[in-house]
Amino acid sequence: MSALISARGIAIRFGGVVAADGVSLDVFAGDHLAIIGPNGAGKTTFLNICTGYLKPQGGTVQFKGRDILGSSPRAITRLGIARAFQIPQLFLEQSVRENMLIAAASQARRFAPFARLADIPERGDVEHLLALVDCADVADRKAGELPEGKRKLVDIALALALKPEVLLMDEPTSGVASSEKFTIMDTLVAALRERAVTAVFVEHDMEMVSRYANRVAVWSAGTISRQGPPAEVLNDPEVVRTVIGG
Numbered sequence: 001m002s003a004l005i006s007a008r009g010i011a012i013r014f015g016g017v018v019a020a021d022g023v024s025l026d027v028f029a030g031d032h033l034a035i036i037g038p039n040g041a042g043k044t045t046f047l048n049i050c051t052g053y054l055k056p057q058g059g060t061v062q063f064k065g066r067d068i069l070g071s072s073p074r075a076i077t078r079l080g081i082a083r084a085f086q087i088p089q090l091f092l093e094q095s096v097r098e099n100m101l102i103a104a105a106s107q108a109r110r111f112a113p114f115a116r117l118a119d120i121p122e123r124g125d126v127e128h129l130l131a132l133v134d135c136a137d138v139a140d141r142k143a144g145e146l147p148e149g150k151r152k153l154v155d156i157a158l159a160l161a162l163k164p165e166v167l168l169m170d171e172p173t174s175g176v177a178s179s180e181k182f183t184i185m186d187t188l189v190a191a192l193r194e195r196a197v198t199a200v201f202v203e204h205d206m207e208m209v210s211r212y213a214n215r216v217a218v219w220s221a222g223t224i225s226r227q228g229p230p231a232e233v234l235n236d237p238e239v240v241r242t243v244i245g246g
């Protein structure tokens, strides 16, 4: 099976901190890949590299066989890799629906400053997406007034409005009450399946990993120390010692 995202020999350091030292990692179509590892290991750095926000000092990243290192975040989004939970991207004074329409229209290169949002052809898809993530009930509320759980779901809908093939997420349920976490993840995973979107998520909560990932990669000391199905990786004594137990 060929990889959607294929990273080879990624090396990046910040001063004396080595975040990646020759990391190679593949993301396959249909994956729900969880990246786990100690704090400060380099997991988020990898997401930032794949979305064009950071350039490593060494290595390559290909998306569907095309080199993407050096491409802008916007260009990478248009190719099909989106990132969820980029808080500043929400217009807090606009309604949820308006935020969605702006995202959808800008992805379709249709957004003009004085265009009427109501006239945007993506409107039907926006309504569908809001229903898909159980947010039709908050469509008219200001984005800045949403409770945390709904805001997470709207963020996911916003990312899906960009029509990605791969969605990258940093701790999808962080900051949400534990009673709500599974509901949000169930909704998220169902939406990903419906839209046939491959997912990569950085996660510290091992229950989330074992429930929702089909593969796990352990990022530790600048390398991928282990990868495989959750049942195997999460029971590996070395992973338990260095990541889970520690």
Ligand SMILES: Nc1ncnc2c1ncn2[C@@H]1O[C@H](COP(=O)(O)OP(=O)(O)OP(=O)(O)O)[C@@H](O)[C@H]1O
Residues within 6 Å of the ligand: 014, 017, 019, 037, 038, 039, 040, 041, 042, 043, 044, 045, 046, 202
């Ligand atoms: N832009 C940057 N400038 C300087 N140092 C950075 C930068 N980005 C990341 N780092 C450092 O690189 C290391 C890896 O950071 P990263 O955020 O990727 O870790 P992480 O595995 O996601 O950690 P956590 O699980 O705690 O979120 C950390 O020591 C961090 O401080």
